Amino acid sequence: MIHAVILPILLPLVAAVAMLLRPAAGRPLAVLSVVAQVGLAAVLLGLAGDDAVRVYRLGDWPAPYGIVLVLDRLAAMMLAVTAVLGLAALLYAIGGNDREGRHFHPLFQMQLAGLNGAFLTGDVFNLFVFFEILLLASYGLLLHGGGAARARAGIGYVVLNLVGSALFLISLGLVYGTLGTLNLADIALVLPGVPVADQALVRTAAALMVAVFLLKAALLPLSFWLPHVYAAAGVPVAALFAVMTKVGVYALLRVEAIGFAGAPATSGLLQPWLPVLALLTIVAGTIGALAARRLAGVVANLVLVSTGTLLAAVAAGGATATAAALFYLPHTTLVTGGMFLLAGHLARGRGAMGDAIDNGPRVPGALLLGGAFLVLGVAATGVPPLSGFLAKVMVLQALGGTPLGPWLWAGILASGLVMALVLARAASAFFWEAGDAAPPGAPVPRRMVFALLLLAASGPVLALAAAPVAAYARAAAEQLHARQPYIEAVLGARPDVQRETRP
Amino acid sequence: MALVISMAVGLLAACGIYLLLRPRIFSVILGLTLLSYAVNALIFLGGRLGATAAPLALPGARGLSDPLPQALVLTAIVIGFGMTAYLVALALRARAETGTDHVDGADGPEGER
Secondary structure (H helix, E strand, O other): OOHHHOHHHHHHHHHHHHHHHOHHHHHHHHHHHHHHHHHHHHHHHHHHOOOOOEEEEHHHOOOOOOOEEEEOHHHHHHHHHHHHHHHHHHHHHOOOHHHHOOOHHHHHHHHHHHHHHHHHEOEHHHHHHHHHHHHHHHHHHHHOOOOHHHHHHHHHHHHHHHHHHHHHHHHHHHHHHHHOOOEHHHHHHHHHHOOHHHHHHHHHHHHHHHHHHHHHHOOHHHOOOHHHHHHHOOHHHHHHHOOHHHHHHHHHHHHHHHHHOOOHHHOOOOOOHHHHHHHHHHHHHHHHHHHOOEHHHHHHHHHHHHHHHHHHHHHHOHHHHHHHHHHHHHHHHHHHHHHHHHHHHHHHHOHHHOOEOOOOOEOOOHHHHHHHHHHHHHHHHOOOOOHHHHHHHHHHHHHOOOOOHHHHHHHHHHHHHHHHHHHHHHHHHHHHOOOOEOOOOOOOOHHHHHHHHHHHOHHHHHHHOHHHHHHHHHHHHHHHHHOHHHHHHHHOOOOOOOOOOOO | OHHHHHHHHHHHHHHHHHHHOOOEHHHHHHHHHHHHHHHHHHHHHHOOOOOOOEOOOOOOOOOEOOHHHHHHHHHHHHHHHHHHHHHHHHHHHHHHHHOOOEOOOOOOOOOOO
């Protein structure tokens, strides 16, 4: 048992508590904690590379009675993506945004703790708990800086997520009432043998859980909250939120592949409606991007498109499609995060114009920002030669054989074209047709520029390192769909779980 | 007894959902509270109800009550309480910022109640 597995949760928790005790030390502690998390994620990524599934039993209680954390390739990858995005968002925030309100840094750390916990946990009740931790922190972060727009967006966001939590709890109550366990590996063992009388209830519970994950991931009928919440959030907060929809996708992938796969009670739960809704999400996100008047609004709709693309690949099922989704996921998370930071830089340079897509004053440092816009835009729309192109090719290849394949091909390619037009129009308004130079404001702190460059570099870096990243994604997908290594690591090779008989 | 509790869960959830769909934030908060009561009772039902089950595993005790749903409900209550408190604070702030208690932050054209 390696204690490093629990550190990604403990580290931000301890940092958050320390910051509450010593608010003056907020910034250095935050940087220290996030840099340590990046290092830790690299170590865990290396650990997970040997294909072993590492299980951490809290208090050494045996599963399924105790709480387990599970580190496999997929979890390590998600931790790494979160850590890098968190570092960039934090570096941007300490350029000044964190002083707009109180308690930015503790909330930021709690959000990271919740995210890391959701990726590591091995049972569905703790998945709920970590969801709540990251949501509570996100409520605070969304409101950070104040203003009527944020308060308005905040109410809808909080109420919607509280309803989502209630549905999640109903699902958990039904799962425990019928299966008698909440440990994911144990669910996988018990599920095939569910008595016929309970199958309808189990299927209902599974469907509710899937609905909750899709609410977090923002699939079409449950996605209307996303654009105005993300567009209203502060810049570093929106950048960090880029990974929040991916938590929903991750949870769906994990629970479906480990828990629900292969049991008659939950078979065919995602078909045939998930690919259709994924396609409609892509279309809705594209139309939303056309209609958006601010760059942050465009990027928020870009998040929708990426959710649709990811879920289309997840719905296709199988290791190949999952591998494509897992290659697409880090790329889209880091690039959309970078686009949010870019929108923040532009808004800062253009004064009262903000990031509205309209002719305004020339931004100071237009060459640098324009270059970052070009790289991020090329990566986001999937034009060669950057990571977006490779990721889209992998997703399209995986979708080719599915029933809705031609439609999804058309949708994804057309959406890429329209996105390219939208971003080109925005860029020409920002850089080409800009008027006189804006009155020089305060100089931009270097760390804010570094944060932008860090995320903008993800496009070229993921393209250059495409072979190892794709191989890792492939191995992660195969490990996930094999199921048996996960279940054996948690419960032992020959699970002998004592179960009480229920009335 | 399970039937009575089930009906109570259904009734609470129905009232909660009705209130959730109201336009004013106060009814929405009440609706969320009712919904979370329904959920807590439902989790309790998941552990099976029984008036004779022993709460402690003493020697010779038979038919132990399941402690896990109680722990789950406790967690859910604490989280739900915190969330509701936060939502009330947020509602007050939104009322101050936007000048209305409508959940959309603006009254409709008729200003319906």
